[in-house]
Structures are given as C-alpha cells and as structure tokens.
Amino acid sequence: MGLETVVKDIMDAANAEVSRIKAQTDAEVLEIIEEAKDESKRIMGESLAKAEDDIKRMKQQEISSANLEVKRTLLNARKGTLEEVYDRSFEIISSLPESKDKELLNIIIMNNESKGKRIYSNAKSEKLVRELSSLEYAGNINCAGGVVIENEDGTIRLDYTYDVILKGVNEQFLKQTSDILFG
Incomplete structure (x- = not known):
C-alpha cells in the first residue's frame, strides 16, 4: 500500500x-x-388571542361608558324637567287669584290659629290675614303666600307658607311625579 493510497483513504x-x-x-x-x-406560530x-381579548374588553368599556353617559344625560334632562315643573308650580302659587288665596289662607288659619299667639304673612296678603285671623299680626315675611304662626314666647314657629308647603309636597311626591312624567 502506497502513501497515495493511505492519503486517499484518509481524505475519503x-x-x-x-x-x-x-x-x-x-x-x-x-x-x-x-x-x-x-414557537412563532x-x-x-397567543398575541392574537390577547389582542382580540383586549379589543373586546375595550369595546365593552366604551359601550359601558357610552351607556353611562346616556343615563347621566337622561337623568340631567329629567332633573331639569322636574325643576321646571317645580318652578312653574311656584309661579302659579305665587300668583293665585285673591279668591283662591283667601280660600287657602282661611283653611290654614282655621286649622292652626289655636296653636299660636302671633301671625305673619307676606305684604300682599296682610289685609286678608288680618281679616281672617284673630291672632296678633306680627309683620311681613318674604314668601310666596301663606302664613307663619308663632307661640307667645316665640319658641315655636309653625311655617304654613306656600313655599314650605310646596317644597314638602315636592319632596314627598317627587318619585310619583317622575313616574307620571317619564313612565
């Protein structure tokens, strides 16, 4: 065996x-x-699934936010309407014809005169109150109408002003008024 063969065998x-x-x-x-x-697939x-979940969550958040804004706007509109109803009622009560004012004052005074010593009213109703009541007329107060009856020492004041009566009725029947107006 020659060297060339060994080299060839080693090379092979x-x-x-x-x-x-x-x-x-x-x-x-x-x-x-x-x-x-x-791994890349x-x-x-996973990235695609996460992105889809993120999109769904963001979409739901946007829908919830939009629904909340619609509800807030609706409630504000309803509140505005209820305030308008209250303001309009106050205007009507403030401008009652003298005959209706006399009728209401007479009922209030008849039912409550025995509870006090002095009586107050607005300037517009002073003459009428003096006619209807046997209590000492104590002066004018700032109100839409009605009277305030006070005991002898001034510790008890019964407020029968139209302002207070309307406010009480409004608070008491606010839900019913809302249901009537908005269903």
Whole structure:
C-alpha cells in the first residue's frame, strides 16, 4: 500500500465524516427552524388571542361608558324637567287669584290659629290675614303666600307658607311625579 493510497483513504474518510457532520448539522438546523416556526406560530396565536381579548374588553368599556353617559344625560334632562315643573308650580302659587288665596289662607288659619299667639304673612296678603285671623299680626315675611304662626314666647314657629308647603309636597311626591312624567 502506497502513501497515495493511505492519503486517499484518509481524505475519503475525512470527506465522509464532513458529509456526515454536514448532514447532521443540516438536520439539526432544519429541526431548530421548525421549532422556531412552531414557537412563532404559538406566540403569534397567543398575541392574537390577547389582542382580540383586549379589543373586546375595550369595546365593552366604551359601550359601558357610552351607556353611562346616556343615563347621566337622561337623568340631567329629567332633573331639569322636574325643576321646571317645580318652578312653574311656584309661579302659579305665587300668583293665585285673591279668591283662591283667601280660600287657602282661611283653611290654614282655621286649622292652626289655636296653636299660636302671633301671625305673619307676606305684604300682599296682610289685609286678608288680618281679616281672617284673630291672632296678633306680627309683620311681613318674604314668601310666596301663606302664613307663619308663632307661640307667645316665640319658641315655636309653625311655617304654613306656600313655599314650605310646596317644597314638602315636592319632596314627598317627587318619585310619583317622575313616574307620571317619564313612565
């Protein structure tokens, strides 16, 4: 066996080893690439699912926020309407014809005169109150109408002004008024 044959055998063996290593490396590279593709698909799927969940959550938040704003606007409109009803009622009571004012004052005074010593009214109703009541007229007060009856030492004041009566009725029947107006 000659030197050339030994060199050729060594070269053939080295070339075969290089081919084997290259084939093994190519197979490992392909395996790593496939694993990377699978991992990227998994990550992409998770990211897409998270993005879809985020979009759904944001959409639900926007819808909830819009619904809340609609409710707030509706409540403010209803509140405004109820305030208008109250203001209009106050205007009507403030400008009652003298006959109706006399009728209401007479009922209030008849039912409550025995509870006091002095009586107050607005300037517009002073003459009428003096006619209807046997109590000492104590002066004018700022109100839409009605009277305030006070005991002898001034410790008890019964407020039967139209302002207070209307406010009490408004508070007592606010829900019913709202139901009538808005269903």
